[in-house]
Amino acid sequence: MTTLPESARALIESGRLAHCVTIDPDGGPQVSAVWIGLDGDGDGEDTEIVMAHLGEHRKVRNLRRDPRITFSLEAAETNAIGMRHYLVVHGTARVTEGGAPELLRRLGRVYTGGEFPLPPDPPPDPPPGYVVRVRVDRVGGIGPWT
Amino acid sequence: MTTLPESARALIESGRLAHCVTIDPDGGPQVSAVWIGLDGDGDGEDTEIVMAHLGEHRKVRNLRRDPRITFSLEAAETNAIGMRHYLVVHGTARVTEGGAPELLRRLGRVYTGGEFPLPPDPPPDPPPGYVVRVRVDRVGGIGPWT
Numbered sequence: 001m002t003t004l005p006e007s008a009r010a011l012i013e014s015g016r017l018a019h020c021v022t023i024d025p026d027g028g029p030q031v032s033a034v035w036i037g038l039d040g041d042g043d044g045e046d047t048e049i050v051m052a053h054l055g056e057h058r059k060v061r062n063l064r065r066d067p068r069i070t071f072s073l074e075a076a077e078t079n080a081i082g083m084r085h086y087l088v089v090h091g092t093a094r095v096t097e098g099g100a101p102e103l104l105r106r107l108g109r110v111y112t113g114g115e116f117p118l119p120p121d122p123p124p125d126p127p128p129g130y131v132v133r134v135r136v137d138r139v140g141g142i143g144p145w146t
Numbered sequence: 147m148t149t150l151p152e153s154a155r156a157l158i159e160s161g162r163l164a165h166c167v168t169i170d171p172d173g174g175p176q177v178s179a180v181w182i183g184l185d186g187d188g189d190g191e192d193t194e195i196v197m198a199h200l201g202e203h204r205k206v207r208n209l210r211r212d213p214r215i216t217f218s219l220e221a222a223e224t225n226a227i228g229m230r231h232y233l234v235v236h237g238t239a240r241v242t243e244g245g246a247p248e249l250l251r252r253l254g255r256v257y258t259g260g261e262f263p264l265p266p267d268p269p270p271d272p273p274p275g276y277v278v279r280v281r282v283d284r285v286g287g288i289g290p291w292t
Contacts, residue, residue, distance in 0.1 A: 017230055019165040019218040021175040029167040029175055029216045033232040033287070070175045072165040074220070082258030084163055086179040112228030141179070 022062035035107040049134040052103035085143035091134035100129025154291040168208035181253040198249035200275040231289035237280035246275025
């Protein structure tokens with residue numbers, strides 16, 4: 001477990017897409033772009049990265065089998081030779097049931113700047129879904145967090 | 147093998163960072179942001195995605211052992227409910243020796259808009275390095291390519 005530097009926390013909460021990697025049953029990478037946020041004490045090691053899914057998508061099933069997960073996010077800044085900063089977070093996930101609509105609404109405001117219409121086209125009673133909670137193991141990439 | 151749709155080709159050549167996933171020896175994901183380009187006939191199935199490395203970095207060693215590779219790139223557009231388009235390309239890589247400085251200079255002009263100073267601080271005689279050539283197996287994500 002590790003503590004996220006403040007610069008990494010700020011990027012995670014800035015509404016930049018996270019490229020999320022889990023491992024398929026055949027050992028190959030499964031990749032999708034996701035909305036993520038933080039949950040927990042701002043300074044403590046108990047802060048987790050969270051994401052929400054209304055259905056039991058492939059990444060959720062993958063994480064039940066192999067909890068290793070990696071996120072990669074671009075920053076706006078570049079370094080002295082023009083290479084863009086990016087943050088890689090390696091973590092360990094646990095899948096919890098329920099709470100997805102609430103977290104999607106919270107993240108939707110950050111990512112879309114408005115009220116996100118929960119798909120499909122919003123249902124009157126969205127399923128409780130799944131919240132994936134990720135403990136941070138190590139941080140990499142290029143930027144002030146490395 | 148598959149043919150890249152024109153929309154995917156355009157995104158790959160637009161200078162957006164590619165989040166590149168390879169598989170570590172322990173089966174976990176290794177992720178870094180890379181510069182990529184296309185090489186080959188514009189319409190044919192023989193088009194490959196190419197990237198260059200001056201040293202035998204971990205991703206190059208990983209690809210020698212397990213050639214599965216995935217790239218994920220963000221587009222500028224969003225869909226009707228505010229979700230950003232992104233392209234995922236799954237492919238099979240082969241590592242070739244030499245040619246890295248030339249390809250880095252070509253990609254550097256796309257990605258930085260100028261002449262990229264080859265690290266370290268440019269050497270008078272950069273090592274020939276490695277060019278990774280990726281055959282496209284399938285395409286995913288959200289956008290006109292799916």
